Amino acid sequence: MITIAEKINATISSVKTIIESRDEEALLALARKQAAAGADYIDINVGTGSGSAEDEKEAMRWAVELIQAEVETALCIDSADPEVLQAGLLARGDRPALINSTKGSDHYLESVVPLAKEFDKPIVGLAMDEQGIPKTVENRVAACAKIVAACDKYGVPQERIHFDPLVLPVSTDVKQGMVTLSTIQAIKEEFPACKTIMAISNVSFGLPKRAVFNTAFLHMALFAGLDGAIMNVLDEQLMGAVRTGEAAVGRDKHCRKYSRYWRNR
Amino acid sequence: MITIAEKINATISSVKTIIESRDEEALLALARKQAAAGADYIDINVGTGSGSAEDEKEAMRWAVELIQAEVETALCIDSADPEVLQAGLLARGDRPALINSTKGSDHYLESVVPLAKEFDKPIVGLAMDEQGIPKTVENRVAACAKIVAACDKYGVPQERIHFDPLVLPVSTDVKQGMVTLSTIQAIKEEFPACKTIMAISNVSFGLPKRAVFNTAFLHMALFAGLDGAIMNVLDEQLMGAVRTGEAAVGRDKHCRKYSRYWRNR
Secondary structure, eight states: OEEEEOOOBTTSHHHHHHHHTTOHHHHHHHHHHHHHTTOSEEEEBOOOSSSOHHHHHHHHHHHHHHHHTTOOSEEEEEOSSHHHHHHHHHHHTTSOEEEEEEOSSHHHHHHTHHHHHHTTOOEEEESOBTTBSOSSHHHHHHHHHHHHHHHHHHTOOGGGEEEEOOOOOTTTOTTHHHHHHHHHHHHHHHOTTSEEEEEOGGGGTTOSSHHHHHHHHHHHHHHHTOOEEEEOTTOHHHHHHHHHHHHHTTOSGGGHHHHHHHHTO | OEEEEOOOBTTSHHHHHHHHTTOHHHHHHHHHHHHHTTOSEEEEBOOOSSSOHHHHHHHHHHHHHHHHTTOOSEEEEEOSSHHHHHHHHHHHTTSOEEEEEEESSHHHHHHTHHHHHHTTOOEEEESOBTTBSOSSHHHHHHHHHHHHHHHHHHTOOGGGEEEEOOOOOTTTOTTHHHHHHHHHHHHHHHOTTSEEEEEOGGGGTTOSSHHHHHHHHHHHHHHHTOOEEEEOTTOHHHHHHHHHHHHHTTOSGGGHHHHHHHHTO
């Protein structure tokens, strides 16, 4: 499974401080820890919500250059602003990166998808449109179809698209867990060349024992066809859950990774 | 989810002793504990492997009569011998019982399915045939189709059939987890009126941390459409996993059972 480490995100207040004060050691420590935990990508989101667009581009350049000088792991350049994405990609150059993200709405499709072509990088596509996150599987898949069409138009192959089916809290609407899981299955049926990734933890917002719930949801998603997750790679229990889920769906030959992980715990 | 308590099974050596010595108090204690844990059915399998067919019929009568005099929970009459099933059903009379089981082979279809009609009871159908447990989803579903045809012939409605997709250890063949899960999905598509139940624990035979693996597999199966499980209802962690899985697939309104279960743990 593709693991995308989620901790360098300026919506977390301690990380916001690190970004604003350009604390090199603290940022590198976060990157190194997540790389050591085995992340396939380290997500970088520097949107503090308080700076200007220019500030955010500068912060993204700073973060990418600092981290890539020290850490080999691929980066996930994460912003809602296409210009910030571009700044990160320019700093990243030829090294591996995932563009996070576009939605199925015209503004994003016309400004973010061309970056995937220009920089020759894979891209995350959110299963949502101008109206927000659809409540039904059908409409989420329709948003994905718009993204596929834009990628076709700009010459980005479907293999490069990583769809995020999106997760809403089940505490608000208990049916939303199944909507996400069924969206994964529908995407894998409609667009078999595309990958699927998701941020797990939102599903359990407002519930007790969130780790227990998140693990169950991750396992169901793996069976539904999930290829990767944006997650806390520092959480050993969750990383163990990844090993377990991979073995249960037959993606771990002779259950070797599973057995190695659990034998000494 | 339908929970079928698995502990009264003479293949467990301590239970074999209880059956052979007709230890009323010990048998009742097992039944009462499992009922108190919230089992929907208590399975009764008295096949010690050492007695005659007459002994086994007599043991089944003894166990059913003893338990139903004290415990309200429905019983699951479990034997590979149609005459033992009949003895249990005769003792059970009009009270709720599940017949466990028939296979998709002529001998069983002709001797067990008529019992479901005669005693007006639901029946477990194993997704296997004369050749044993098929390795492929297609052949397991074909075995189920034979059972459906026999039930049609004898007048047992499809709503009464509880299919067991069967579980083989992934330590021997890592693909078998997916075969079981995909069989559940295929059964729910082909025969939507039928239910699906399975014994979970066999999947993790030979692996470390079996409870962790079993929980992951149960959650995947719930998403695939599993309606019930033959399981250790005395295992609090596993019963918690049932609550969690039900909430994640939207079968727990407002996540009430989930929250009630986990708030105080």
